Amino acid sequence: MSERARHHTFPEETIGEQAYRLVAELYPLCRSITGDGVRQSLDILARRIPLAVREVPSGTPVFDWTVPQEWNIRDAYVRNSRGEKVIDFRQSNLHVLNYSTPVRATMPLAELKKHLFTLPGQPDLIPYKTSYYRRNWGFCLSHRQLQSLEDGDYEVVIDATLADGYLTYGEVYLPGETEDEILLSCHICHPSLCNDNLSGVSVLTLLAEQLAAAPRRHSYRFLFIPGTIGAITWLAQHAAAVSRIHHGLVVSGIGDRGGLTYKKSRQGNATVDRAVAYLLGRSGLRHEIVDFTPYGYDERQYCSPGFNLPVGRLSRTPFGSYPEYHTSADNLDFVTPVALGEAWATLRDILQLLDGDGKFINLNPYCEPQLGKRGLYDSIGDNELAMLWVLNLSDGEHSLLDIAERSGVEFGALREAAELLCRHALLKRLDG
């Protein structure tokens, strides 16, 4: 644990700095899709947010899949004939093929090499590799390290267990005025990788912390889950309740120095898709909006055709398109407090818009109401146009976001106008 992460409250810290510190604290743990690495990570999050930790037994059927066995690892190394550890899990948990079966054997280099994974094109980096659904063991190392291995016999130890146990995930549910939910989801199954995994975990933790402290119209559900199997497990066990999810975002890879990338939901024109496009378009931030594809993070599951939830994904540089992806270079130097803070603020703005959006009905729809006799002409000055737009389009068909898109008037001004008109009984919220 680094010096930075030792303490828990730094009131002078920015949100970005707090998020970075949380990344740093989680970084050393060896996570996988199951096991104690996930539990320890969730324990750290639970210090800040009302996290419920759920455990689903191995063997539980979840749609076309089965909850896998639990993997726990204590140590792993490869020792040469001189007794030197040439590969050592304690130096980097990426050294072990994630979810490796246990092994304890001595073998010549040629035999060992069948279980060694490197990146010849990036010879200084350790790759991150997994073997979840095919039993295997192995070590990952830099290509230079591989090239330096001499012939001879090697002692190989992976002191791990693969046994029935549980799949563990964390959930924060923040009830709001309505049961309509906004879902925020991130994966928590990667070991020492900062951007791919921990950036999303830390930003969502700070977001949950902030939302828990303020009044909310929507209910919010945060999921901290192992990738793929975690989303499938949660969906399988909550299939009946997903209809409450009105908007959702998968958040991952949000801490690097690249611009923001929003990947639309499968629906393509869901409110969340339009809200993010609206806000990013006015944000002045570098960003790109890309269409849905069925490849990616857990939006694959949320947007499977049986669910087709309005869930998009917010990232920075798309996964797979930066050279540090799934290597030891996705480390604490690769993510920055500024990037994490900006991501947090963008998500806060998105949630604020989604929470405030809705349809209203003009209670005086025949001709304009006489604003002057209610003092509304003078009281608001520049906002007269916002009021006129809200009154004109609040016919039960148009949401505030619709009105913002059509009118060019800022969403915030429209929302204030709607609240003012509601107070004067000229408007009524239709939903929630």
Next chain:
Amino acid sequence: MSERARHHTFPEETIGEQAYRLVAELYPLCRSITGDGVRQSLDILARRIPLAVREVPSGTPVFDWTVPQEWNIRDAYVRNSRGEKVIDFRQSNLHVLNYSTPVRATMPLAELKKHLFTLPGQPDLIPYKTSYYRRNWGFCLSHRQLQSLEDGDYEVVIDATLADGYLTYGEVYLPGETEDEILLSCHICHPSLCNDNLSGVSVLTLLAEQLAAAPRRHSYRFLFIPGTIGAITWLAQHAAAVSRIHHGLVVSGIGDRGGLTYKKSRQGNATVDRAVAYLLGRSGLRHEIVDFTPYGYDERQYCSPGFNLPVGRLSRTPFGSYPEYHTSADNLDFVTPVALGEAWATLRDILQLLDGDGKFINLNPYCEPQLGKRGLYDSIGDNELAMLWVLNLSDGEHSLLDIAERSGVEFGALREAAELLCRHALLKRLDG
């Protein structure tokens, strides 16, 4: 009354010149939202068109509003201590804050100044100002005039009455073959302003005169009404009948030297919106099509969400965006016979298109009819394509305007083809 306006018929005049003469005749009258200025103006129109003058009593509730008291003014002036009239209503009726309460008092300049309105940025112009819904009195004058006022006591007289009476408006109803209506509306509440108000009044008067003399498929309703409260009053008293309005136009600010501006209805794609865009696009005239906003003239009321009528607005330079707007510079030099005549012709073309448009049904929809045996191949030459288009798309879904937009064939040619095919019992009009 000017030399030009003294006579009533000038058979050699163009329509534009006639419209200009009517503007000139109406110019000197002091109109407001109620009162004799409106009555006198309507009397002038009634010499040309079958105008019904309606009177609605003060105090009548109309939706969220109440019909206001009637304002009548006989004289108004400010006299300095030497007895000289330094502001004189008889020189320009803009000098009086429109709808001023009566006043008769003597006061020092400092006190008087609280009731004087000028335009420091346009120091030679008298502003046009009103105070309809807040009781006040005042004078409007050029900023230079204000600067020339010496200290001392001033005699202030506004010999006006504000008392229960009527809201007066004019209505022309021209019954056609069907009860489906086309609405043409202009405001008639501004005093000596030529473009903002009188240009629309005069062009619509000449249009009503022309339409009254010819056969009509649609019925036409012309409204000459005080702005805002007049539209609200008419709508409140005819709410059940507005469903007959199939197309409508507010006409105002149509006499200046700028290009034409069409503001779409709230529906955005109503037939009138498409018809105007179609015709302006082929007209060779400078023009602009702009989206609906809930700010403007009486389209605000016609397009309020409870009515949502297909009513657009035809103007030239948009109100508020020319420096002469609501000043004494919106005078007889600001409008031209050419601009008025071109506006009239454009409106005539729009109404002709709307009147002739409609859906037809091909009575021989399976394969093409044999045009040759009916002599239709030879008789029409170039119009064969128009016939083929009308036959092909007259499936009950497509109007002639739809066909014109899709085919690129001129609306007039399609209309002639439709009439020819109707005469040969190959086509039948579906509506009206």
Next chain:
Amino acid sequence: MSERARHHTFPEETIGEQAYRLVAELYPLCRSITGDGVRQSLDILARRIPLAVREVPSGTPVFDWTVPQEWNIRDAYVRNSRGEKVIDFRQSNLHVLNYSTPVRATMPLAELKKHLFTLPGQPDLIPYKTSYYRRNWGFCLSHRQLQSLEDGDYEVVIDATLADGYLTYGEVYLPGETEDEILLSCHICHPSLCNDNLSGVSVLTLLAEQLAAAPRRHSYRFLFIPGTIGAITWLAQHAAAVSRIHHGLVVSGIGDRGGLTYKKSRQGNATVDRAVAYLLGRSGLRHEIVDFTPYGYDERQYCSPGFNLPVGRLSRTPFGSYPEYHTSADNLDFVTPVALGEAWATLRDILQLLDGDGKFINLNPYCEPQLGKRGLYDSIGDNELAMLWVLNLSDGEHSLLDIAERSGVEFGALREAAELLCRHALLKRLDG
């Protein structure tokens, strides 16, 4: 009959060369909308394809039309006073106004000239002219030939008959797994014209030959019919069955050196329209996609509003826009084996796409199925993305073509993925 056409099988020939040979074999025959020229042409086609020859009696009412009399011509010429044949049907069947009434007379040049047709702007070419629905006789000749005629009496002979008989057309029906049909239609009524008429006839013949030899999901119907009246006759007699036509193409003018032109169906966005646009867009071929108009070949009838069938048209240079159109220059030099072969291959690809397209349903729609346990991750490598797209969008709403358009993944890869997934019971075809 040319040297090329004398033999029937040239196994080393390309498809384009075979098509060209068929054009050459059909070229000399004198076709019209009825009569033995059509019968002889169909006989030639019947050597390669299972052609049913249909005969509909003259006088049969077909919608607004009547099946016309049968026209047969044995000889025609104009002889000058020296007994020389100055116009001779045996040199070119274009010399006779097609569907001429018989004539046998002697007349001065001035009288004869009323029945002579030339192209002064293309003085070396014989025009192709018809007079189907107005009784007339005449000769077509080059303008130079006309200018060389001396004054004097001419013997005029058209040894033809116009009498009750039959309208003849050919039909190939290839039943498939479903009764859903793909219609391919060409006109067969032009005499010695290669591009306009024979190019479509030959390419469709070779296409029918190939389709007859392979398994088919759809049923295919090929029509070889006289233009206009043939399509009207077929539609009149099969009106109840046209609902089986799911896709269709009129093929004509497909053998010249110009790029391909696809004219959309009246529907404009039918599957055939989208399939052709999709394939041409990826073909690397020069091409143009044009909107439907009610003028053209038999798509006029198939797309009449009562039928509104999804039938487009594939051509090369649009009819009427090349100078050889409807003249003696539309000869064997004007069409090329390469152009015919490329047209054939394009049509084959279109039909393959239409035949393979369809909607599928993901049988495991909640979350992704576990492809790994079925060996599908490894077995297909690059096609993983195709599988994910097919699974994700196979919700009963999206066809493979929809998925191809949205995903950018090649249709062929999607189709293979769909077949693989069907074999693993993860997907099921919905239609057919």
